[in-house]
Amino acid sequence: MNSSVQGGIIIEKNSTTTVENIVSLAKRRGFVFQSSEIYGGLNGCWDYGPLGVELLKNIKEEWWKAMTYRDDVEGLDASILMHPRVWEASGHVENFTDPMIDCKQCKSRYRMDVLGDSFSEKRQKKAIEALKNKLNGKEELVNRIDEVYANPGDENPFDTILEDKDLGLLLLEELNCPQCGNKNTFTEARKFNLMFKTFVGPVEDSGAVVYLRPETAQGIFVNFLNVQSASRLKLPFGIAQVGKAFRNEINTKNFLFRTREFEQMEMQFFVNPKEDTKWYDYWKEMRLEWFKSLGITPSKLRFHDHPVEKLAHYAKDATDVEYEFPFGWGEIEGIHNRTDYDLGRHEEYSGKSLKYYDESVKEKYVPYIIETSAGASRSFMAFLIDAYYEEEVKGESRAVLKFHPRLAPIKAAIFPLVNKDGMPEIAREIEADLRKSLKVFYDDKGAVGRRYRRQDEAGTPYCITVDNQTLEDKTGTVRERDSMEQERVAIDQLAGYLLSKLRNQ
RNA sequence: GCGGGUGUAACUCAGUUGGUAGAGUGUCAGCUUCCCAAGCUGAAUGUCACGGGUUCGAGUCCCGUCACCCGCUCCA
Numbered sequence: 001m002n003s004s005v006q007g008g009i010i011i012e013k014n015s016t017t018t019v020e021n022i023v024s025l026a027k028r029r030g031f032v033f034q035s036s037e038i039y040g041g042l043n044g045c046w047d048y049g050p051l052g053v054e055l056l057k058n059i060k061e062e063w064w065k066a067m068t069y070r071d072d073v074e075g076l077d078a079s080i081l082m083h084p085r086v087w088e089a090s091g092h093v094e095n096f097t098d099p100m101i102d103c104k105q106c107k108s109r110y111r112m113d114v115l116g117d118s119f120s121e122k123r124q125k126k127a128i129e130a131l132k133n134k135l136n137g138k139e140e141l142v143n144r145i146d147e148v149y150a151n152p153g154d155e156n157p158f159d160t161i162l163e164d165k166d167l168g169l170l171l172l173e174e175l176n177c178p179q180c181g182n183k184n185t186f187t188e189a190r191k192f193n194l195m196f197k198t199f200v201g202p203v204e205d206s207g208a209v210v211y212l213r214p215e216t217a218q219g220i221f222v223n224f225l226n227v228q229s230a231s232r233l234k235l236p237f238g239i240a241q242v243g244k245a246f247r248n249e250i251n252t253k254n255f256l257f258r259t260r261e262f263e264q265m266e267m268q269f270f271v272n273p274k275e276d277t278k279w280y281d282y283w284k285e286m287r288l289e290w291f292k293s294l295g296i297t298p299s300k301l302r303f304h305d306h307p308v309e310k311l312a313h314y315a316k317d318a319t320d321v322e323y324e325f326p327f328g329w330g331e332i333e334g335i336h337n338r339t340d341y342d343l344g345r346h347e348e349y350s351g352k353s354l355k356y357y358d359e360s361v362k363e364k365y366v367p368y369i370i371e372t373s374a375g376a377s378r379s380f381m382a383f384l385i386d387a388y389y390e391e392e393v394k395g396e397s398r399a400v401l402k403f404h405p406r407l408a409p410i411k412a413a414i415f416p417l418v419n420k421d422g423m424p425e426i427a428r429e430i431e432a433d434l435r436k437s438l439k440v441f442y443d444d445k446g447a448v449g450r451r452y453r454r455q456d457e458a459g460t461p462y463c464i465t466v467d468n469q470t471l472e473d474k475t476g477t478v479r480e481r482d483s484m485e486q487e488r489v490a491i492d493q494l495a496g497y498l499l500s501k502l503r504n505q
Numbered sequence: 506g507c508g509g510g511u512g513u514a515a516c517u518c519a520g521u522u523g524g525u526a527g528a529g530u531g532u533c534a535g536c537u538u539c540c541c542a543a544g545c546u547g548a549a550u551g552u553c554a555c556g557g558g559u560u561c562g563a564g565u566c567c568c569g570u571c572a573c574c575c576g577c578u579c580c581a
Contacts, residue, residue: 020574028516028531034572040554041572091581194581214581250506250579258580312581327575396542417539445533449541456541468539477540484541 018326019255022385025399029458031055031384032256044252044259051458054409054439056263056380059294060242062406063265063374066290073238073267074231078219080244081200081210086218089349090342091313092195092211119175124158127174131161134170141166196246196260212246217371219243220268221342224354224367228270235356235367236279238269242376254327256381263376270367272358273340279370280317280337287333287372288321291379295404296386300324304331314341321374323382332382333374340366383407387459393484401459402482405505410460411438412498415451417467419444426491427466430476434495456481462498464489 026032031052035045048056068075087093119127128145135141145167148157161167172186196212199205213219220239227239242265252258271279284303292298306318316339320331343354343366355364387401405411414431416423424444431442441460443451448465455463463479469488470476476494477486489497 018574023573024516037572039571043572094581247580253580255573314581331580393541398542415540419538421539423539447538447541447543449543451542452540453542463541465540479540486540 017385017388022326022381022388023255025388025457026052026384044249045261046256046259051409052380055383055403055407055459056376058407058409059379059383060263060265060376062294063290063376064240064242067238067240067265067267067372072233072236073240073269074227074233076220076223076227076239076241077243078216078223078241080213081198082213082218082222084210085349086222086346087195087211087214089345090218091345092214093193119158127171128158128161130174131167131171134174194247194249196248214247215245215373216241216243216264216266217268217342217373220266221346221369222350224270224343225356228356235358236269236271236275238267240265240267242266254325254330256377257325257327257330259377262378265374265376265379267372268338269370269372270356271370272361273365273368276316276337276339276368276370280335283370283372284319284335287335287374291321291323291332291382294383294407295402296323296382300386302329304329312336314338323378323386325382325385330378331375332378333372336371336373338369338371340368342369343367398453398456400456400481403459403461405461405502408459408461409439410441410455410458411502412462412464413441413443413451413455413460415442415448415463415465416444417448417465421468421471423466423470426470427464430464430466430491430494434498437495438498452479452484462501464494 023032026049027034029051030049033047033049034041035047036042064075067073084093128149132142132145135145145161148160161171174183175186176183195214197209198212199208200210201208220241223239227233228237243263244261245264246261249258249260252260256262267283269279269283288301288303291301300323302322302324304320304322306315306320311318315336317337319335321333321335322329323332346352347354347366354366356367357364383403384401387403389400389402391398391400401408403409412434414427414434416427427442427444431440434440441455441458443454445451452463459481461481463481465477465479467477470491474491475488476491478489478494478497479486
C-alpha cells in the first residue's frame with residue numbers, strides 16, 4: 001500500500017485571482033464560453049459549457065431543495081412573456097428607464113431625472129424664463145410650461161419639463177454643467193427602457209408589443225391566489241421560481257456579473273403585514289447561511305443594508321448579500337420587504353381582488369411580501385471564483401476547484417491504475433454502476449497522477465482507482481480532492497459510500 | 506456612454522527596419538508506467554478578432570467595426 005499524501009504537505013499559494021484568469025480557466029475547462037464566439041462574440045452574452053451547465057444546474061437544484069422542500073413554499077414556472085399590463089402595474093414601463101446626459105466639456109454624466117436637484121430654485125426659475133423667451137411665438141409650448149407649473153403633481157415641474165420630449169433639449173441649452181460650469185455643453189438625453197421589447201404574432205405593430213420579463217417576481221405575484229388555492233395554503237407561505245430574465249443594460253460588465261440575459265432564483269414569501277419584520281429577518285439569515293453551507297468563504301460574504309433614503313419605490317427594507325469578487329464587493333442576492341405594493345398594484349390594474357381571507361383573525365387583507373432574489377449567474381461566478389486555489393504539493397503546483405461536493409460538476413472519476421491485468425474492465429464496471437446515480441467520468445489516459453490533477457482542476461471531489469489489490473479483494477481506492485488522502489472501499493459499496501458523502505456534507 | 510489597455514494555436518505568450526507564423530503548456534496516438542502534472546517517440550490544430558486602405562508584398566503601417574479587461578459613470 002502506497003502512502004497517501006498528507007494534508008500538511010499541501011501549501012496554499014496566493015489564491016488571489018483576476019477576472020481574466022477566471023475567464024481563461026472557464027473557457028479552457030469548458031465552464032463558460034463567449035456567446036457566438038466565432039462571429040466575434042455578442043456583448044455581455046455567455047454560454048455555459050459541459051462543466052458549467054452541470055455546476056449551474058447543481059446550484060439551482062440546491063437552491064430549489066433548500067427553498068421548496070419545506071411545507072410552506074411551493075414552486076412555480078411562469079411564462080417569460082406576460083401580459084404587457086403586468087409591467088405597467090409593476091412600474092417597469094414607467095420607471096425602468098435611465099435617461100442620461102453627458103457634458104461634452106468635462107465628460108461628467110448625469111441622470112436626467114435627478115439633474116434638476118443640482119440647480120437652486122432661483123436658477124431653475126431663471127432657466128425657465130429664458131426658455132419661454134426663446135419660445136417666443138410658440139404659444140402651444142409656452143402654455144404647456146405654464147400648465148405643468150400650475151398642476152405640478154408629485155414631481156418637481158422643472159424635472160417634468162426636462163423630461164418633456166419637445167422642451168427638454170431646449171431647456172438643457174439654458175443650463176450650466178454643475179461640474180465644470182460651462183453652458184450649453186450637454187449631449188441629447190438618451191432615454192430608453194431597460195426592458196427588451198418584442199412582438200406577439202407576425203405583425204410588428206404597437207398593439208402587439210410584449211416584453212421579455214426583467215424579473216421573474218411578477219409571474220409569482222400574478223399567480224398568488226392560483227397557487228394559494230390550488231395548494232390549499234395558509235399564510236405565511238412562499239412561492240419559488242427559477243428562470244431567465246432580461247434587462248437591456250447600458251453597460252455589461254465583469255464577465256457574468258452584469259449581463260443582459262441572466263437567471264434568477266426568486267422566492268416571494270407572503271405574510272401578514274404585522275409579521276413582516278420577523279420574516280424579513282428570518283429570510284435574511286437563511287439566505288446568508290445557504291451560501292455558507294455550500295462552502296463560500298464566510299469572510300467573503302456580507303450584508304449590505306440599503307439606507308432608507310435609497311430604497312426602491314416598492315420597498316420598506318432591503319439588503320444585499322454581497323460577495324467579495326476580484327473587482328470588489330458585488331450583490332449576489334437581494335432580500336426585500338416589498339410590502340403590499342405589488343399585490344396592491346395588480347389589484348388596481350387588473351381590477352381583480354388579490355386579498356387573502358385570514359381565518360385566524362377573521363379579516364381580509366393584502367399580504368406583505370418578503371422577497372429573496374438570488375442571481376443564479378452571479379452565484380455561479382461566486383462559487384467558481386471562491387473554489388479556485390493554486391497549491392503547492394511536494395514542490396509541484398496544482399490548480400484545484402474546491403467545490404462543495406454537491407455543486408461539483410463531476411462527482412467521481414474512475415481510473416484503472418494501469419491499462420492491463422483486467423483493471424480497465426473492472427474500472428468500466430464500476431463506472432457503469434456509478435453512472436446510474438451520479439455524473440461520473442472515466443479516464444485511462446496517461447499517468448494516474450496527471451489524471452488526478454486533471455480532475456482537481458474540474459473540481460471532482462472523488463477519484464476511484466482500480467489497482468493490484470482490487471484484483472485480490474475487490475476494493476478500490478477513493479482519493480479525496482482537497483486532502484488528497486486515500487481510503488479503500490469495497491467496489492460493491494462505492495455507490496452507497498459516495499451518495500452518503502454527498503448527502504451528509 | 507467616456508477614457509485607457511488588449512486581441513496571433515484550446516490556454517499563456519514570442520514574432521526584428523513590412524518579405525505570407527513560432528515556443529511553452531495542453532490535446533491526441535504509441536511505448537513505458539502499481540498512486541499524485543515522470544520519461545521516450547510521433548502527430549494534429551492558425552482566414553494572425555472582423556472589414557477596408559497603403560504597398561510589388563501587411564501579424565507588423567493607416568482607417569473603421571466588434572469583443573474582452575481596467576478605471577469613471579451607472580445599476581428602477
